[in-house]
Amino acid sequence: MMLSAQWRALQREAQLAAEQIAAGVTVLGRTNHAQPGLYSQAFFGRSIGLERLGKLILIAHHATENSGNFPSDSDLRQIGHDLRTLLPQYELIGKTVDPTRPYASRPIDSIHQRIEETLSEFAAKSRYYNINYITGGAGKQTDPIATWWDKVASPICERHYSDRQRKKDTARASVMTELLGDHAIVLHHMENGTEINGADAYFGRAGATTVVQKYGRLYTLQIVRWLASILFELSHYGAYQERIEPLLGLSEPFGIFGNDDRYLRNRRAWSIYRL
DSSP states (O other), X not given: OOOOHHHHHHHHHHHHHHHHHHHHHHHHTTOOTTOHHHHHHHHHHHHHHHHHHHHHHHHHHHHHXXXXXXXXXXXXXXXXXXHHHHHHHHHHHHTTSOTTSTTOSOOOSHHHHHHHHHHHHHHHTGGGHHHHHHHTOSSSOOOHHHHHIIIIIHHHXXXXXXXXHHHHHHHHHHHHHHHHTTSOOOOEEOTTSOEEOSHHHXXXXXXHHHHHHHHHHHHHHHHHHHHHHHHHHHXXXXXXXXXXXXXXXXXXXXXXXXXXXXXXXXXXXXXXXXX
C-alpha cells in the first residue's frame, strides 16, 4: 500500500509535536533553581508541542467536516498561537466526538489553568525575556521562570507537599548543613530571584523542587492526554468512516500520553521512540 505525501507530512508533524511534548516534560522533571536553562527547554518543548498538537486537531476536524479537504495556510495563520484562546476551541471540537471516550473532560482546575496561562505567555511574549530585559525591548514582560514558580509551582506545593514530607526534608537539610559547616559557601538564586546564601536554604529547597517536578509533569500531561483523546477520535473517524487517507494513524505518536495518572506522574524519561 502506497501512502500519500500528505499522509507522510501529517505523520512527521504529529511525531514532531509528540516528541517536543515528551522532551519538554522530561526536562521539566529535572528543572531546579541551580540550572535555569532547563526551565527554558521545558517551556519551549511544551508550548511548541501543545500548539502543534492543537493545530493537528483543527486540521483533522476541518477535513472531516469538509469532505477530506484541509484548511488553507491563511486559515491556520488566522488562528494564531495563544493557547488560552485556542484551548476553548479544541474543547468545542472535543464535544462533537464520542463523549464516553476515556479522558473526555477538559482538565480545568486552577493549576491546569495556570499552566495554560504561563505556557501561552511564554509562547507569545516572554520567550525572549532575557534578551529583552538587557536591551529594553518589547515593553514590560515578566520573567517566565519566576512566573512559573509563583503561579504553578507554589500552588502545587500547597496541594501536594505534605507536612510530613516537609519535616523530613527540613531534617535532612539540617544534617547536610551541619556536615558542611563552614567548609562551603553557597550563593544561588531561587526561581523568583531571591538569593540563597546558606546551605540550609539550599538543601531545604530540594524537597519542594522534587514535588514540583513530579506534579508539574502530571498536570501538564493531563492536558496533553485530553487533547490526544480528541485527535484520536477525529483521525479514527476520518480515516475509517470518511476514508480520508492522510488521517490514518495520525494520533498514534501521542499514544504514550494516554496512560493513567500514576503513570504520567511517575515516569521520568519520555520519548515516543523509546518506550
